[in-house]
Amino acid sequence: MTSTTPAGAGVGPSPTPALEVRGLSLRIGGAQILEDISFVVPTGQVVGVIGPNGAGKTTLFNLVSGVLAPTGGQVLLDGADVTGRTITQRANAGLGRTFQTSSLFPGLSVEENVRLASQVHEGGAISLVRFPRPGDPASRRARDLLGSVGLGDRLRHRAGDLPHGDKRKLEIAMLLATDPSVVLLDEPMAGVASGDVPGLTDVIRSLHRDHGCTVLMVEHHMEVLLGLVERVAVLHFGHLLAIDTPEAVMADPTVQSAYLGEPA
Ligand SMILES: Nc1ncnc2c1ncn2[C@@H]1O[C@H](COP(=O)(O)OP(=O)(O)O)[C@@H](O)[C@H]1O
Ligand SMILES: [Mg+2]
Structure with a gap:
Protein backbone atom coordinates (compact mmCIF):
# COMPACT_ATOMS: atom_id res chain seq x y z
CA MET A 1 0.00 0.00 0.00
CA THR A 2 1.46 3.36 -0.94
CA SER A 3 0.59 6.70 0.50
CA THR A 4 1.31 10.20 -0.74
CA THR A 5 1.20 11.54 2.81
CA PRO A 6 4.68 11.90 4.32
CA ALA A 7 5.18 10.40 7.76
CA GLY A 8 3.97 12.77 10.44
CA ALA A 9 2.17 15.04 8.00
CA GLY A 10 -1.49 15.81 8.23
CA VAL A 11 -1.62 16.00 12.00
CA GLY A 12 -1.86 19.28 13.83
CA PRO A 13 -1.23 22.75 12.44
CA SER A 14 1.60 23.41 9.96
CA PRO A 15 4.87 24.33 11.67
CA THR A 16 5.61 27.96 12.44
CA PRO A 17 7.27 29.60 9.40
CA ALA A 18 10.77 31.00 9.86
CA LEU A 19 9.61 34.33 8.45
CA GLU A 20 6.18 35.81 7.93
CA VAL A 21 5.05 39.24 6.80
CA ARG A 22 1.45 40.22 7.44
CA GLY A 23 -0.16 43.13 5.66
CA LEU A 24 3.14 44.95 5.46
CA SER A 25 2.78 48.49 4.12
CA LEU A 26 4.99 51.54 3.79
CA ARG A 27 3.78 54.98 2.87
CA ILE A 28 6.31 57.80 2.59
CA GLY A 29 4.77 61.23 2.12
CA GLY A 30 2.10 60.69 -0.52
CA ALA A 31 3.78 57.63 -2.00
CA GLN A 32 2.60 54.11 -1.25
CA ILE A 33 5.92 52.25 -1.56
CA LEU A 34 4.57 48.87 -0.39
CA GLU A 35 0.95 47.91 0.11
CA ASP A 36 -0.46 45.05 2.15
CA ILE A 37 2.25 42.46 1.51
CA SER A 38 1.57 39.08 3.14
CA PHE A 39 3.49 35.83 2.68
CA VAL A 40 5.31 33.16 4.64
CA VAL A 41 8.73 31.63 4.20
CA PRO A 42 8.61 28.15 5.74
CA THR A 43 11.65 27.05 7.71
CA GLY A 44 14.37 25.70 5.43
CA GLN A 45 12.86 27.03 2.20
CA VAL A 46 14.61 29.22 -0.34
CA VAL A 47 12.24 31.84 -1.73
CA GLY A 48 13.07 34.31 -4.51
CA VAL A 49 11.78 37.86 -4.91
CA ILE A 50 11.56 39.35 -8.40
CA GLY A 51 10.05 42.52 -9.80
CA PRO A 52 11.04 45.48 -11.98
CA ASN A 53 13.36 48.18 -10.66
CA GLY A 54 11.53 50.33 -8.14
CA ALA A 55 8.97 47.59 -7.35
CA GLY A 56 9.89 47.72 -3.64
CA LYS A 57 12.14 44.67 -3.22
CA THR A 58 14.92 46.40 -1.29
CA THR A 59 12.34 48.31 0.72
CA LEU A 60 10.71 45.00 1.68
CA PHE A 61 14.09 43.77 2.94
CA ASN A 62 14.57 47.04 4.83
CA LEU A 63 11.23 46.50 6.58
CA VAL A 64 12.00 42.87 7.39
CA SER A 65 15.46 43.67 8.77
CA GLY A 66 14.35 46.76 10.71
CA VAL A 67 16.17 49.43 8.68
CA LEU A 68 12.75 50.99 8.07
CA ALA A 69 9.59 50.88 10.20
CA PRO A 70 6.39 49.97 8.32
CA THR A 71 3.34 52.22 8.40
CA GLY A 72 1.21 49.06 8.66
CA GLY A 73 1.51 45.35 9.20
CA GLN A 74 3.86 43.01 11.02
CA VAL A 75 7.07 41.05 10.61
CA LEU A 76 7.28 37.73 12.45
CA LEU A 77 10.47 35.74 12.96
CA ASP A 78 9.85 32.17 14.01
CA GLY A 79 6.37 33.20 15.13
CA ALA A 80 7.52 36.16 17.24
CA ASP A 81 6.38 39.65 16.26
CA VAL A 82 9.60 41.65 15.76
CA THR A 83 7.98 44.68 14.11
CA GLY A 84 8.95 46.97 17.00
CA ARG A 85 12.45 45.55 17.39
CA THR A 86 15.72 47.14 16.29
CA ILE A 87 18.07 45.86 13.58
CA THR A 88 20.40 44.49 16.27
CA GLN A 89 17.60 42.73 18.14
CA ARG A 90 16.47 41.10 14.90
CA ALA A 91 20.06 40.08 14.09
CA ASN A 92 20.34 38.55 17.56
CA ALA A 93 17.08 36.70 16.87
CA GLY A 94 18.79 35.06 13.87
CA LEU A 95 18.14 37.42 10.95
CA GLY A 96 21.09 38.12 8.65
CA ARG A 97 21.25 40.12 5.46
CA THR A 98 23.57 41.25 2.72
CA PHE A 99 23.11 44.54 0.95
CA GLN A 100 22.61 45.38 -2.70
CA THR A 101 25.95 47.15 -2.60
CA PRO A 180 21.84 33.39 11.10
CA SER A 181 18.76 31.19 10.79
CA VAL A 182 17.06 33.42 8.19
CA VAL A 183 19.10 35.25 5.55
CA LEU A 184 18.08 38.00 3.16
CA LEU A 185 20.20 38.31 0.02
CA ASP A 186 19.63 41.41 -2.12
CA GLU A 187 20.78 40.78 -5.70
CA PRO A 188 23.75 38.55 -4.87
CA MET A 189 24.60 38.13 -8.57
CA ALA A 190 24.78 41.89 -9.28
CA GLY A 191 28.04 42.72 -11.01
CA VAL A 192 29.23 39.11 -10.93
CA ALA A 193 30.86 37.82 -14.13
CA SER A 194 28.73 35.16 -15.82
CA GLY A 195 31.50 32.58 -15.37
CA ASP A 196 31.32 33.08 -11.58
CA VAL A 197 27.53 32.70 -11.38
CA PRO A 198 27.46 28.86 -11.04
CA GLY A 199 30.02 28.89 -8.19
CA LEU A 200 28.15 31.60 -6.32
CA THR A 201 24.87 29.77 -6.90
CA ASP A 202 26.41 26.70 -5.24
CA VAL A 203 27.47 28.80 -2.24
CA ILE A 204 23.93 30.15 -1.87
CA ARG A 205 22.57 26.62 -2.17
CA SER A 206 24.93 25.55 0.62
CA LEU A 207 23.46 28.23 2.94
CA HIS A 208 20.32 26.19 2.90
CA ARG A 209 21.76 22.68 2.46
CA ASP A 210 24.80 22.78 4.79
CA HIS A 211 23.95 25.57 7.22
CA GLY A 212 20.19 25.02 7.50
CA CYS A 213 19.37 28.64 6.69
CA THR A 214 16.00 29.81 5.44
CA VAL A 215 16.69 32.15 2.52
CA LEU A 216 14.78 35.04 0.96
CA MET A 217 16.63 36.44 -2.03
CA VAL A 218 16.09 39.20 -4.57
CA GLU A 219 17.46 38.09 -7.91
CA HIS A 220 16.70 39.21 -11.45
CA HIS A 221 18.19 36.18 -13.17
CA MET A 222 15.34 33.69 -13.49
CA GLU A 223 17.76 30.99 -14.63
CA VAL A 224 19.60 31.38 -11.31
CA LEU A 225 16.37 31.30 -9.31
CA LEU A 226 15.06 28.26 -11.16
CA GLY A 227 17.92 26.15 -9.84
CA LEU A 228 17.71 27.48 -6.29
CA VAL A 229 14.27 28.40 -5.06
CA GLU A 230 11.11 26.53 -4.22
CA ARG A 231 8.90 29.59 -4.65
CA VAL A 232 9.12 33.05 -6.16
CA ALA A 233 7.33 36.18 -4.94
CA VAL A 234 6.60 38.81 -7.60
CA LEU A 235 6.47 42.46 -6.59
CA HIS A 236 5.12 45.15 -8.88
CA PHE A 237 4.60 48.80 -7.92
CA GLY A 238 4.60 47.86 -4.25
CA HIS A 239 2.05 45.05 -4.60
CA LEU A 240 2.58 41.29 -4.30
CA LEU A 241 1.34 39.96 -7.64
CA ALA A 242 2.00 36.28 -7.02
CA ILE A 243 3.95 33.84 -4.89
CA ASP A 244 4.26 30.35 -6.33
CA THR A 245 6.70 27.89 -7.90
CA PRO A 246 8.98 29.47 -10.53
CA GLU A 247 7.17 27.53 -13.26
CA ALA A 248 3.71 28.69 -12.14
CA VAL A 249 4.90 32.28 -11.75
CA MET A 250 6.42 32.34 -15.23
CA ALA A 251 3.20 30.91 -16.69
CA ASP A 252 0.99 33.48 -14.88
CA PRO A 253 -0.37 35.96 -17.46
CA THR A 254 -0.57 38.79 -14.90
CA VAL A 255 3.09 38.29 -14.06
CA GLN A 256 4.08 38.01 -17.71
CA SER A 257 2.47 41.29 -18.65
CA ALA A 258 3.64 43.10 -15.52
CA TYR A 259 7.18 41.89 -15.33
CA LEU A 260 8.53 39.30 -17.71
CA GLY A 261 7.73 41.41 -20.74
CA GLU A 262 10.13 44.08 -19.52
CA PRO A 263 13.86 44.03 -20.15
CA ALA A 264 15.79 42.77 -17.10
N1 LIG B 1 13.50 56.38 1.73
C1 LIG B 1 12.74 56.52 0.65
N2 LIG B 1 12.05 57.65 0.45
C2 LIG B 1 11.26 57.81 -0.65
N3 LIG B 1 11.11 56.87 -1.57
C3 LIG B 1 11.78 55.73 -1.44
C4 LIG B 1 12.63 55.48 -0.33
N4 LIG B 1 13.16 54.25 -0.47
C5 LIG B 1 12.67 53.75 -1.61
N5 LIG B 1 11.85 54.63 -2.20
C6 LIG B 1 11.09 54.42 -3.44
O1 LIG B 1 10.42 53.19 -3.26
C7 LIG B 1 10.32 52.49 -4.48
C8 LIG B 1 10.88 51.10 -4.29
O2 LIG B 1 12.29 51.17 -4.19
P1 LIG B 1 13.18 49.89 -3.95
O3 LIG B 1 12.65 49.15 -2.79
O4 LIG B 1 14.61 50.33 -3.90
O5 LIG B 1 12.90 49.05 -5.30
P2 LIG B 1 13.65 47.77 -5.88
O6 LIG B 1 14.62 47.26 -4.89
O7 LIG B 1 12.53 46.81 -6.17
O8 LIG B 1 14.32 48.23 -7.16
C9 LIG B 1 11.05 53.31 -5.51
O9 LIG B 1 10.06 54.05 -6.21
C10 LIG B 1 11.92 54.21 -4.67
O10 LIG B 1 12.18 55.41 -5.35
MG1 LIG C 1 16.69 46.94 -4.94
Missing part, protein backbone atom coordinates in the same frame (compact mmCIF):
# COMPACT_ATOMS: atom_id res chain seq x y z
CA SER A 102 29.03 45.66 -1.07
CA SER A 103 29.42 46.06 2.69
CA LEU A 104 32.86 44.62 3.35
CA PHE A 105 36.05 46.38 4.48
CA PRO A 106 38.07 46.65 1.26
CA GLY A 107 41.40 47.49 2.91
CA LEU A 108 41.38 44.48 5.23
CA SER A 109 42.24 40.91 4.41
CA VAL A 110 39.61 38.34 3.58
CA GLU A 111 40.17 36.59 6.92
CA GLU A 112 40.07 39.85 8.92
CA ASN A 113 36.69 40.70 7.40
CA VAL A 114 35.17 37.44 8.64
CA ARG A 115 36.82 37.73 12.08
CA LEU A 116 35.40 41.23 12.46
CA ALA A 117 31.91 40.06 11.49
CA SER A 118 31.98 37.39 14.21
CA GLN A 119 33.42 39.79 16.78
CA VAL A 120 30.62 42.26 16.10
CA HIS A 121 28.07 39.48 16.39
CA GLU A 122 29.51 38.26 19.68
CA GLY A 123 29.21 41.78 21.02
CA GLY A 124 32.93 42.16 21.59
CA ALA A 125 34.86 45.29 20.72
CA ILE A 126 36.01 45.43 17.13
CA SER A 127 39.74 45.06 17.29
CA LEU A 128 41.93 45.53 14.28
CA VAL A 129 45.04 45.10 16.41
CA ARG A 130 43.92 41.74 17.69
CA PHE A 131 45.96 39.82 15.13
CA PRO A 132 45.05 36.23 14.53
CA ARG A 133 47.02 33.58 16.34
CA PRO A 134 47.09 30.02 15.05
CA GLY A 135 44.94 28.66 17.89
CA ASP A 136 42.58 31.65 18.05
CA PRO A 137 39.02 30.20 17.85
CA ALA A 138 37.74 33.24 15.93
CA SER A 139 40.45 32.78 13.31
CA ARG A 140 39.84 29.07 13.08
CA ARG A 141 36.16 29.64 12.58
CA ALA A 142 36.85 32.35 9.98
CA ARG A 143 39.09 29.94 8.08
CA ASP A 144 36.46 27.18 8.26
CA LEU A 145 33.75 29.48 6.94
CA LEU A 146 36.00 30.80 4.17
CA GLY A 147 36.82 27.21 3.23
CA SER A 148 33.12 26.41 3.02
CA VAL A 149 32.49 29.25 0.55
CA GLY A 150 35.53 28.33 -1.55
CA LEU A 151 37.85 31.14 -0.40
CA GLY A 152 40.18 28.98 1.70
CA ASP A 153 43.13 29.93 -0.51
CA ARG A 154 42.43 33.70 -0.35
CA LEU A 155 42.79 34.32 3.41
CA ARG A 156 45.53 36.95 3.14
CA HIS A 157 44.19 38.68 0.03
CA ARG A 158 43.00 42.26 0.35
CA ALA A 159 39.19 42.05 0.24
CA GLY A 160 38.93 45.06 -2.09
CA ASP A 161 41.07 43.28 -4.71
CA LEU A 162 38.79 40.24 -5.02
CA PRO A 163 36.68 39.81 -8.16
CA HIS A 164 32.96 40.55 -7.63
CA GLY A 165 32.01 36.88 -7.38
CA ASP A 166 34.55 36.28 -4.62
CA LYS A 167 33.45 39.47 -2.81
CA ARG A 168 29.94 38.05 -2.69
CA LYS A 169 31.25 34.75 -1.34
CA LEU A 170 33.18 36.71 1.30
CA GLU A 171 30.00 38.57 2.27
CA ILE A 172 28.23 35.24 2.66
CA ALA A 173 31.05 33.95 4.89
CA MET A 174 30.69 37.17 6.95
CA LEU A 175 26.96 36.55 7.17
CA LEU A 176 27.53 32.96 8.31
CA ALA A 177 29.89 34.25 11.01
CA THR A 178 26.81 35.80 12.64
CA ASP A 179 25.12 32.37 12.78
Whole structure:
Protein backbone atom coordinates (compact mmCIF):
# COMPACT_ATOMS: atom_id res chain seq x y z
CA MET A 1 0.00 0.00 0.00
CA THR A 2 1.46 3.36 -0.94
CA SER A 3 0.59 6.70 0.50
CA THR A 4 1.31 10.20 -0.74
CA THR A 5 1.20 11.54 2.81
CA PRO A 6 4.68 11.90 4.32
CA ALA A 7 5.18 10.40 7.76
CA GLY A 8 3.97 12.77 10.44
CA ALA A 9 2.17 15.04 8.00
CA GLY A 10 -1.49 15.81 8.23
CA VAL A 11 -1.62 16.00 12.00
CA GLY A 12 -1.86 19.28 13.83
CA PRO A 13 -1.23 22.75 12.44
CA SER A 14 1.60 23.41 9.96
CA PRO A 15 4.87 24.33 11.67
CA THR A 16 5.61 27.96 12.44
CA PRO A 17 7.27 29.60 9.40
CA ALA A 18 10.77 31.00 9.86
CA LEU A 19 9.61 34.33 8.45
CA GLU A 20 6.18 35.81 7.93
CA VAL A 21 5.05 39.24 6.80
CA ARG A 22 1.45 40.22 7.44
CA GLY A 23 -0.16 43.13 5.66
CA LEU A 24 3.14 44.95 5.46
CA SER A 25 2.78 48.49 4.12
CA LEU A 26 4.99 51.54 3.79
CA ARG A 27 3.78 54.98 2.87
CA ILE A 28 6.31 57.80 2.59
CA GLY A 29 4.77 61.23 2.12
CA GLY A 30 2.10 60.69 -0.52
CA ALA A 31 3.78 57.63 -2.00
CA GLN A 32 2.60 54.11 -1.25
CA ILE A 33 5.92 52.25 -1.56
CA LEU A 34 4.57 48.87 -0.39
CA GLU A 35 0.95 47.91 0.11
CA ASP A 36 -0.46 45.05 2.15
CA ILE A 37 2.25 42.46 1.51
CA SER A 38 1.57 39.08 3.14
CA PHE A 39 3.49 35.83 2.68
CA VAL A 40 5.31 33.16 4.64
CA VAL A 41 8.73 31.63 4.20
CA PRO A 42 8.61 28.15 5.74
CA THR A 43 11.65 27.05 7.71
CA GLY A 44 14.37 25.70 5.43
CA GLN A 45 12.86 27.03 2.20
CA VAL A 46 14.61 29.22 -0.34
CA VAL A 47 12.24 31.84 -1.73
CA GLY A 48 13.07 34.31 -4.51
CA VAL A 49 11.78 37.86 -4.91
CA ILE A 50 11.56 39.35 -8.40
CA GLY A 51 10.05 42.52 -9.80
CA PRO A 52 11.04 45.48 -11.98
CA ASN A 53 13.36 48.18 -10.66
CA GLY A 54 11.53 50.33 -8.14
CA ALA A 55 8.97 47.59 -7.35
CA GLY A 56 9.89 47.72 -3.64
CA LYS A 57 12.14 44.67 -3.22
CA THR A 58 14.92 46.40 -1.29
CA THR A 59 12.34 48.31 0.72
CA LEU A 60 10.71 45.00 1.68
CA PHE A 61 14.09 43.77 2.94
CA ASN A 62 14.57 47.04 4.83
CA LEU A 63 11.23 46.50 6.58
CA VAL A 64 12.00 42.87 7.39
CA SER A 65 15.46 43.67 8.77
CA GLY A 66 14.35 46.76 10.71
CA VAL A 67 16.17 49.43 8.68
CA LEU A 68 12.75 50.99 8.07
CA ALA A 69 9.59 50.88 10.20
CA PRO A 70 6.39 49.97 8.32
CA THR A 71 3.34 52.22 8.40
CA GLY A 72 1.21 49.06 8.66
CA GLY A 73 1.51 45.35 9.20
CA GLN A 74 3.86 43.01 11.02
CA VAL A 75 7.07 41.05 10.61
CA LEU A 76 7.28 37.73 12.45
CA LEU A 77 10.47 35.74 12.96
CA ASP A 78 9.85 32.17 14.01
CA GLY A 79 6.37 33.20 15.13
CA ALA A 80 7.52 36.16 17.24
CA ASP A 81 6.38 39.65 16.26
CA VAL A 82 9.60 41.65 15.76
CA THR A 83 7.98 44.68 14.11
CA GLY A 84 8.95 46.97 17.00
CA ARG A 85 12.45 45.55 17.39
CA THR A 86 15.72 47.14 16.29
CA ILE A 87 18.07 45.86 13.58
CA THR A 88 20.40 44.49 16.27
CA GLN A 89 17.60 42.73 18.14
CA ARG A 90 16.47 41.10 14.90
CA ALA A 91 20.06 40.08 14.09
CA ASN A 92 20.34 38.55 17.56
CA ALA A 93 17.08 36.70 16.87
CA GLY A 94 18.79 35.06 13.87
CA LEU A 95 18.14 37.42 10.95
CA GLY A 96 21.09 38.12 8.65
CA ARG A 97 21.25 40.12 5.46
CA THR A 98 23.57 41.25 2.72
CA PHE A 99 23.11 44.54 0.95
CA GLN A 100 22.61 45.38 -2.70
CA THR A 101 25.95 47.15 -2.60
CA SER A 102 29.03 45.66 -1.07
CA SER A 103 29.42 46.06 2.69
CA LEU A 104 32.86 44.62 3.35
CA PHE A 105 36.05 46.38 4.48
CA PRO A 106 38.07 46.65 1.26
CA GLY A 107 41.40 47.49 2.91
CA LEU A 108 41.38 44.48 5.23
CA SER A 109 42.24 40.91 4.41
CA VAL A 110 39.61 38.34 3.58
CA GLU A 111 40.17 36.59 6.92
CA GLU A 112 40.07 39.85 8.92
CA ASN A 113 36.69 40.70 7.40
CA VAL A 114 35.17 37.44 8.64
CA ARG A 115 36.82 37.73 12.08
CA LEU A 116 35.40 41.23 12.46
CA ALA A 117 31.91 40.06 11.49
CA SER A 118 31.98 37.39 14.21
CA GLN A 119 33.42 39.79 16.78
CA VAL A 120 30.62 42.26 16.10
CA HIS A 121 28.07 39.48 16.39
CA GLU A 122 29.51 38.26 19.68
CA GLY A 123 29.21 41.78 21.02
CA GLY A 124 32.93 42.16 21.59
CA ALA A 125 34.86 45.29 20.72
CA ILE A 126 36.01 45.43 17.13
CA SER A 127 39.74 45.06 17.29
CA LEU A 128 41.93 45.53 14.28
CA VAL A 129 45.04 45.10 16.41
CA ARG A 130 43.92 41.74 17.69
CA PHE A 131 45.96 39.82 15.13
CA PRO A 132 45.05 36.23 14.53
CA ARG A 133 47.02 33.58 16.34
CA PRO A 134 47.09 30.02 15.05
CA GLY A 135 44.94 28.66 17.89
CA ASP A 136 42.58 31.65 18.05
CA PRO A 137 39.02 30.20 17.85
CA ALA A 138 37.74 33.24 15.93
CA SER A 139 40.45 32.78 13.31
CA ARG A 140 39.84 29.07 13.08
CA ARG A 141 36.16 29.64 12.58
CA ALA A 142 36.85 32.35 9.98
CA ARG A 143 39.09 29.94 8.08
CA ASP A 144 36.46 27.18 8.26
CA LEU A 145 33.75 29.48 6.94
CA LEU A 146 36.00 30.80 4.17
CA GLY A 147 36.82 27.21 3.23
CA SER A 148 33.12 26.41 3.02
CA VAL A 149 32.49 29.25 0.55
CA GLY A 150 35.53 28.33 -1.55
CA LEU A 151 37.85 31.14 -0.40
CA GLY A 152 40.18 28.98 1.70
CA ASP A 153 43.13 29.93 -0.51
CA ARG A 154 42.43 33.70 -0.35
CA LEU A 155 42.79 34.32 3.41
CA ARG A 156 45.53 36.95 3.14
CA HIS A 157 44.19 38.68 0.03
CA ARG A 158 43.00 42.26 0.35
CA ALA A 159 39.19 42.05 0.24
CA GLY A 160 38.93 45.06 -2.09
CA ASP A 161 41.07 43.28 -4.71
CA LEU A 162 38.79 40.24 -5.02
CA PRO A 163 36.68 39.81 -8.16
CA HIS A 164 32.96 40.55 -7.63
CA GLY A 165 32.01 36.88 -7.38
CA ASP A 166 34.55 36.28 -4.62
CA LYS A 167 33.45 39.47 -2.81
CA ARG A 168 29.94 38.05 -2.69
CA LYS A 169 31.25 34.75 -1.34
CA LEU A 170 33.18 36.71 1.30
CA GLU A 171 30.00 38.57 2.27
CA ILE A 172 28.23 35.24 2.66
CA ALA A 173 31.05 33.95 4.89
CA MET A 174 30.69 37.17 6.95
CA LEU A 175 26.96 36.55 7.17
CA LEU A 176 27.53 32.96 8.31
CA ALA A 177 29.89 34.25 11.01
CA THR A 178 26.81 35.80 12.64
CA ASP A 179 25.12 32.37 12.78
CA PRO A 180 21.84 33.39 11.10
CA SER A 181 18.76 31.19 10.79
CA VAL A 182 17.06 33.42 8.19
CA VAL A 183 19.10 35.25 5.55
CA LEU A 184 18.08 38.00 3.16
CA LEU A 185 20.20 38.31 0.02
CA ASP A 186 19.63 41.41 -2.12
CA GLU A 187 20.78 40.78 -5.70
CA PRO A 188 23.75 38.55 -4.87
CA MET A 189 24.60 38.13 -8.57
CA ALA A 190 24.78 41.89 -9.28
CA GLY A 191 28.04 42.72 -11.01
CA VAL A 192 29.23 39.11 -10.93
CA ALA A 193 30.86 37.82 -14.13
CA SER A 194 28.73 35.16 -15.82
CA GLY A 195 31.50 32.58 -15.37
CA ASP A 196 31.32 33.08 -11.58
CA VAL A 197 27.53 32.70 -11.38
CA PRO A 198 27.46 28.86 -11.04
CA GLY A 199 30.02 28.89 -8.19
CA LEU A 200 28.15 31.60 -6.32
CA THR A 201 24.87 29.77 -6.90
CA ASP A 202 26.41 26.70 -5.24
CA VAL A 203 27.47 28.80 -2.24
CA ILE A 204 23.93 30.15 -1.87
CA ARG A 205 22.57 26.62 -2.17
CA SER A 206 24.93 25.55 0.62
CA LEU A 207 23.46 28.23 2.94
CA HIS A 208 20.32 26.19 2.90
CA ARG A 209 21.76 22.68 2.46
CA ASP A 210 24.80 22.78 4.79
CA HIS A 211 23.95 25.57 7.22
CA GLY A 212 20.19 25.02 7.50
CA CYS A 213 19.37 28.64 6.69
CA THR A 214 16.00 29.81 5.44
CA VAL A 215 16.69 32.15 2.52
CA LEU A 216 14.78 35.04 0.96
CA MET A 217 16.63 36.44 -2.03
CA VAL A 218 16.09 39.20 -4.57
CA GLU A 219 17.46 38.09 -7.91
CA HIS A 220 16.70 39.21 -11.45
CA HIS A 221 18.19 36.18 -13.17
CA MET A 222 15.34 33.69 -13.49
CA GLU A 223 17.76 30.99 -14.63
CA VAL A 224 19.60 31.38 -11.31
CA LEU A 225 16.37 31.30 -9.31
CA LEU A 226 15.06 28.26 -11.16
CA GLY A 227 17.92 26.15 -9.84
CA LEU A 228 17.71 27.48 -6.29
CA VAL A 229 14.27 28.40 -5.06
CA GLU A 230 11.11 26.53 -4.22
CA ARG A 231 8.90 29.59 -4.65
CA VAL A 232 9.12 33.05 -6.16
CA ALA A 233 7.33 36.18 -4.94
CA VAL A 234 6.60 38.81 -7.60
CA LEU A 235 6.47 42.46 -6.59
CA HIS A 236 5.12 45.15 -8.88
CA PHE A 237 4.60 48.80 -7.92
CA GLY A 238 4.60 47.86 -4.25
CA HIS A 239 2.05 45.05 -4.60
CA LEU A 240 2.58 41.29 -4.30
CA LEU A 241 1.34 39.96 -7.64
CA ALA A 242 2.00 36.28 -7.02
CA ILE A 243 3.95 33.84 -4.89
CA ASP A 244 4.26 30.35 -6.33
CA THR A 245 6.70 27.89 -7.90
CA PRO A 246 8.98 29.47 -10.53
CA GLU A 247 7.17 27.53 -13.26
CA ALA A 248 3.71 28.69 -12.14
CA VAL A 249 4.90 32.28 -11.75
CA MET A 250 6.42 32.34 -15.23
CA ALA A 251 3.20 30.91 -16.69
CA ASP A 252 0.99 33.48 -14.88
CA PRO A 253 -0.37 35.96 -17.46
CA THR A 254 -0.57 38.79 -14.90
CA VAL A 255 3.09 38.29 -14.06
CA GLN A 256 4.08 38.01 -17.71
CA SER A 257 2.47 41.29 -18.65
CA ALA A 258 3.64 43.10 -15.52
CA TYR A 259 7.18 41.89 -15.33
CA LEU A 260 8.53 39.30 -17.71
CA GLY A 261 7.73 41.41 -20.74
CA GLU A 262 10.13 44.08 -19.52
CA PRO A 263 13.86 44.03 -20.15
CA ALA A 264 15.79 42.77 -17.10
N1 LIG B 1 13.50 56.38 1.73
C1 LIG B 1 12.74 56.52 0.65
N2 LIG B 1 12.05 57.65 0.45
C2 LIG B 1 11.26 57.81 -0.65
N3 LIG B 1 11.11 56.87 -1.57
C3 LIG B 1 11.78 55.73 -1.44
C4 LIG B 1 12.63 55.48 -0.33
N4 LIG B 1 13.16 54.25 -0.47
C5 LIG B 1 12.67 53.75 -1.61
N5 LIG B 1 11.85 54.63 -2.20
C6 LIG B 1 11.09 54.42 -3.44
O1 LIG B 1 10.42 53.19 -3.26
C7 LIG B 1 10.32 52.49 -4.48
C8 LIG B 1 10.88 51.10 -4.29
O2 LIG B 1 12.29 51.17 -4.19
P1 LIG B 1 13.18 49.89 -3.95
O3 LIG B 1 12.65 49.15 -2.79
O4 LIG B 1 14.61 50.33 -3.90
O5 LIG B 1 12.90 49.05 -5.30
P2 LIG B 1 13.65 47.77 -5.88
O6 LIG B 1 14.62 47.26 -4.89
O7 LIG B 1 12.53 46.81 -6.17
O8 LIG B 1 14.32 48.23 -7.16
C9 LIG B 1 11.05 53.31 -5.51
O9 LIG B 1 10.06 54.05 -6.21
C10 LIG B 1 11.92 54.21 -4.67
O10 LIG B 1 12.18 55.41 -5.35
MG1 LIG C 1 16.69 46.94 -4.94
